[in-house]
Amino acid sequence: MAILSIQILLFNLGVIPAVHSAETSDESKAHYTKSTLGLYDVTTFDIYKDGQNIHIIAGGRLSPDDTSLTIRHKQSKDGGYSWTDPITVKAEGQLPAINAKRGNDIQLAAKENQLVALMQKKSELPGMGPVISLYSTNNGETWQSGSNPAKDDAGSQAHIDIIADNKGIFHAIWLEDPEENGYQSLRYARSKDGGRSWSQLNTIEDTTCSCCWNTLLDSPLNHLKVLYRDMAPRDMALVHSTDAGITWQQLGTIGNFGWQLKGCPQVGGNADYVINGDMQWLHSLVWTGTPGKAGLYHLFSSDHGFTWSMPARLSKTGMNGDIAHYGGHIVAVWNELEAAGMSVVYARTTDNGATWSKPAQLAQAENATTQPRLVSTLNGVLAIWTEKPAGQTSYLAWKMIEIKAAHHTRREASM
Template sequence: MHSRFRFCGSAAALLLVLTPCLPVQASKPGGKEGHHHETIPGVQSLDVYATTSQLHLLTGGLSNDGSRTELYHQSSSDAGKTWSAPVRVDAGQPAPHAAHRGMDPQIAASGDQLMAVWMTPGTDMFGGGPMATALSSDGGKTWKAGPNPADDGSTTGHGFLDVAADARGSFHLTWLDTRGEKRGLRYARSEDGGTTWSRNDTVDAETCECCWNVLAAGPDGRVGILYRNKEPRDMSISWSSAAGTWSAPVSVGGFNWEFQGCPHVGGGLAAGGEQTSPIWHAVVWTGMEDSLGVHHVSSPDAGATWSKTQRVAGKGASHPDIAARGQEVIMVWDTTNEKGSHIEAARSSDGGKSWQTAVRLSSAGPSATHPRVVASADGGFRVFWTQRQGEGPTTWQSSPFPSSAVSTVSSNSNTR
């Protein structure tokens, strides 16, 4: 059986039904996160990263004996039509802890230099612990253990990660951890492919406890982190154009959503427009009663100001992502109704000013959730998601978009 979160806000008597994620994670008082594991076969986590010539996929699933989660890498040089054989990433390292959709182990690439990062078991009250990294210098053919990027020496939870590479080949990483009594947003940078890491920066000392974060490195050299803030529970963004210097957070959406809890929904961030003057696009979700759903916003001035929100999908829509190339912008999300959950996508050809009617990507029957979208090397876009039919295994699927045909890939519990 799938599990759902229901958060009831007493002031508005608001009932939010969020799409299933496996295993389930629920927020706890005091900035802690709680983990409830369900032994369900199939893909537990998924991340995808696009370079100018390759797609890199990182999936997590139970080992054959069910004792741990294992991570596997695959790559595609034809925009997702075919994939290399899976290669184990985390062999000889601590297993990923609580890997599930919405807290997926992450991957990034710069040429043949690849990096994967995940949270391992530790000593917090829910079993979370330090980060682990794995590095590849041959495009994912072989992997070796890398260092822990955190410098706090803590064995408590370091989760909700995101990693990206910039045009110079530097890797940028963000995550949530607790230092003192507050759960906050941290950042570190590696200039040598993950062999060493910078000192950690605190981007925001107190944030929402358990929504995923998004880090994007733009063509102009700027790095942005989109995350859910504490009060109000709106998405915020902070920028760095010089190592270790972060701007004050700016609200993205400005819904002023007061909510005592964690909705377990992050957003998406992508750069479109021109290389020399990128237009930043964000997709954000809110549970605010009169604005419920996923919204597009854009910034023509490197994130200093943001457009008014455009609601692209309303009630039932959640877990969004976004990708952009030039004036083309693609938004994806899952929609939950009485029949289950399915994947939808919408396209803008004018930089987000207007949006075409959303189309359904996932087939009828399976419950599909947590889509990701990337700009692919063939000039189009590729959407990824996970789905489950009844009591069968969870599989990952992908589809080119715009396209009416879905290219489906199924996987077993360990993706081999």
Template sequence: MRLALTLLFGLAASAAAAHDMAGMPMPKGPDLGASAALDGKGRLWVVDAADGHVRLRHSDDFGRTLSAPVPVNAQAEPIYAEGENRPKIAFGAKGELYVSWSQPHARPWTGFVRFARSTDNGEHFSAPLTVHHDRAEITHRFDAMAVDSKGRIVMAWIDKRDLEAATAKGKPYQGAAIYTSVSSDGGNSFSAERKLADETCECCRIALASTPQGEIAAFYRSIFGDNIRDHAYAVLHADGRPLEPQRATFDDWHIAGCPHHGPGLAIGADGVRHAVWYEAKDKPAIHYGQLDPGKAPAHLQTIATAGASHADVAASGKQVWVVWNQVNAQGFALMLRESRDGGASFGEAREIANQKGAAAAPQLLLWQHRAFVAWNTAGGFRVVPTEAL
């Protein structure tokens, strides 16, 4: 199993590097990086990428059938659509549809964060705009998007402008920075970006979640000391207050490179910060814990070990769900563990779906206190219920 995991990890990293190195050529057919969301009426919306277009589809039967795709960007452009760096979707207060993605450029590992919106239920989209004001051909990638309780669109992404500046001066700099920007006018424009943190992991996705106060919080892999790749937490204040990241996990995993495994975050109405993350200091593992920034997480427990990857978490009341991909001899199993006591303990792992070919990272969706998993695989997109059939 360790050998299988090593091979899988190497293939995933190689595929990501090959995609980065390819530069401008556009992919043929759909990649597996996709995102899904349920609106207030229970309609499912899905975004992915194919042939140089981010495409939007919807479903009124929880993914059993999908509408014909609508192109978000009328003019084709290169699009990152990997598991860690996939198109995103979010909703405005009046039903607007917001879509973001990262656009690769010619230099390896470079890109711009792009955004478009629809105010007519996805029939038409605005011309895409570049979120950040910095236009240098460097890394602005791995975008994350959320909407706060005041309707402001909060963006965060991985950015290498500070690495470039340090390198030019002959100074050391590990990884990349994370920058943020806010739109207070429904996506017509975005504020000048500001830095959240220096020296963060360069290829792990950023997890965003809403706090009970209506703000957006970020949980991300950072770098501490000499390439200790643990995680940090911060509230992304959209009103200009200082951003104050704090270390939130303490596994002390030393790795001089990015593991391509970003974390998951769900914040309950009671303020409990449920988190999942991957590390492999002693052995590959997915952990669950309740974040207490600056201190070790509460109820820390190992959810899965060798062969497990790309976990997500959701919470509703005392119910907490954790899902992940588990590699096996046939391909992947979609695995679930559930807690009914607010994350203090979890039931046994069980398989809720399987796939013989490739599979993207699963994404948990909540609807009326029930949990579903959006899972895009080589066999197609599907929504998997978490309840036992």
């Protein structure tokens, strides 16, 4: 339903082309890995990098008749080339029914042997339910139940994100409406004991878009930043905390598109820091449906998000973007909306986005791909997404983008 609603929106905006814009290079034709982690299908996942360890957590059914999700975890210690056998995530018996899908995914963070997973419990009302917290002290071999970061098991919390900082403190954000005002607020909590308990419950923003995913990241200064979609205008906005989540400061919107929309586009944004000597560059991908400006944009900031470059459009029909870097190479990946569905494409830049390589296709639109993610590794940048070709069940797919020299072209500047 999310993909269909976005397609209708873009058709109305007149930005879906009749031809494909990405090339299928020899590199992108190379084999990529597909897996269900032993499940019948995969409907939700998260990927997290801790040092050189890469963790995947995924959820799906064990059989076509299942009405609940089984959660599994696996990891790689060699940059994504080999993986451990998947382990079923459960605590004190079976998990309760989980409410998770792409865009409202289960979430995972890790610091050495300590892992914390957050997800939304299913309730009697569709799309509603409180956060479930699980933690592991032995690198995912066994799991225990933690407390709800929102401290409200009778409420509903969704669109979660979680990270671990370099001190081993876990930070979580989510959307909820405990006051029943009719709109969602952005909330925060942290755990100093590896997910067993949560404190410093805080409201970051009173009103936000109700169903777009949120992104939480830690800066090189150990400052927390949250990228979320604002209510009015429906632009992506940034807030930060310099005191580990105690207080928060608004940094404004990213791109200033001024998008006026009564509804939810179900598309968030992503960001990544690139450090070059004394310079610390914050790069972001944001999507807007603003008439005449619709598309996926790249922006960067040299002052941790207080000011931003002019937005440069990577694609008129791209969305669901993620960004990561390998040395001085910055990689952007996104869904490209085509007549047959959504493909996965990527592009690279070595000059802070002044020029980009021509987008190359990783997966065809006929595979019904959804919401790619990126993590940097020792070997390059790992791209991972879900696919559901016609007549097949959904599964995970991933490919290592090995960094090579590429011809770059200047992207369209905007505003």
